[in-house]
Amino acid sequence: MIFMSSSRDLRRAAALLCVVAAAGCSASGAGDLPVPREASDLVLPLDDYHLAPEDQARVQRARFMLVKDCMRRFRIDFEGPSTEPVRYPRNAAYLDWFDPDRAEKYGYAGPPGQAEEESAAQTGIRGYSVTDEQFYVLEGKARRFRGQAVPRGGCFTEADGILNRGAEGVSEAERAKKFNDKELLTFSYDAADLAWKDLRIRAAERSWSTCMKGSGFDYATPADASGDPRWAVTAADDHIEKPRGTLAEIETAVADADCRLDTNYCGVRQVVYADYQKRIIARHRDRLASIKMLNATRLANAAKLLGGEITTR
Numbered sequence: 001m002i003f004m005s006s007s008r009d010l011r012r013a014a015a016l017l018c019v020v021a022a023a024g025c026s027a028s029g030a031g032d033l034p035v036p037r038e039a040s041d042l043v044l045p046l047d048d049y050h051l052a053p054e055d056q057a058r059v060q061r062a063r064f065m066l067v068k069d070c071m072r073r074f075r076i077d078f079e080g081p082s083t084e085p086v087r088y089p090r091n092a093a094y095l096d097w098f099d100p101d102r103a104e105k106y107g108y109a110g111p112p113g114q115a116e117e118e119s120a121a122q123t124g125i126r127g128y129s130v131t132d133e134q135f136y137v138l139e140g141k142a143r144r145f146r147g148q149a150v151p152r153g154g155c156f157t158e159a160d161g162i163l164n165r166g167a168e169g170v171s172e173a174e175r176a177k178k179f180n181d182k183e184l185l186t187f188s189y190d191a192a193d194l195a196w197k198d199l200r201i202r203a204a205e206r207s208w209s210t211c212m213k214g215s216g217f218d219y220a221t222p223a224d225a226s227g228d229p230r231w232a233v234t235a236a237d238d239h240i241e242k243p244r245g246t247l248a249e250i251e252t253a254v255a256d257a258d259c260r261l262d263t264n265y266c267g268v269r270q271v272v273y274a275d276y277q278k279r280i281i282a283r284h285r286d287r288l289a290s291i292k293m294l295n296a297t298r299l300a301n302a303a304k305l306l307g308g309e310i311t312t313r
């Protein structure tokens with residue numbers, strides 16, 4: 001038996017029943033639809049082909065150690081990015097998660113560094129800048145530098161060739177290539193393009209919009225709320241410094257976050273996006289198997305490199 005303790009709970013239960021029906025679940029009920037309560041609940045099929053954050057950080061630590069060693073041969077100082085694990089959940093931004101605590105404290109802006117961590121969560125690599133001199137050697141855009149031959153493909157390709165050694169079922173040419181950190185992200189985007197046309201997403205937006213109207217806000221979609229010109233910056237007005245954290249923004253953001261939970265907006269997105277990720281996996285099964293093997297090999301080699309068990313050349 002389920003006991004509801006408030007009118008807000010009753011509204012949430014009614015909204016959930018509405019969205020479950022809109023999402024096309026079976027008669028067995030809400031158990032067929034995920035009900036995420038925090039960002040870490042947002043698990044998707046393509047996650048199986050990613051390394052865990054700690055493992056990804058270990059690979060990147062070894063990778064940039066090799067890259068720095070390579071760059072030193074050309075008397076180039078290169079710092080690279082932080083290789084600490086990215087703790088922000090990978091699928092949070094992808095599935096439009098919006099934390100109520102964040103909304104109450106920051107509105108739509110988010111805490112300092114939030115945008116950078118959201119971006120890094122997609123690939124496990126934080127952003128960093130390079131000079132022209134560094135770029136030429138990192139990417140192999142010059143054949144020679146300071147009297148020495150630059151590795152074919154640059155220091156990145158040299159480093160990845162070492163990490164890729166021994167990957168079974170992967171061609172020698174593939175093992176010698178620079179690892180494409182964004183390939184899995186591309187598959188995710190392909191699934192998102194398909195999912196966005198799904199009628200279940202439109203139904204979830206309508207449920208969210210109805211919820212917002214109940215709180216006095218008139219927006220068709222969550223993107224319309226977060227993109228309200230009173231606080232959102234666009235390419236057309238990025239020269240204007242807009243006030244952030246105003247009462248209007250905070251109140252809108254809090255209602256938005258609550259309605260995403262009350263209507264299980266992200267739960268619907270999770271099940272729809274999972275459906276299309278499964279289609280992408282079926283379409284690219286061989287390639288994804290190769291990526292998974294490369295990731296496992298790179299992790300094993302990274303552990304050996306960091307432990308001093310294998311040489312780098």
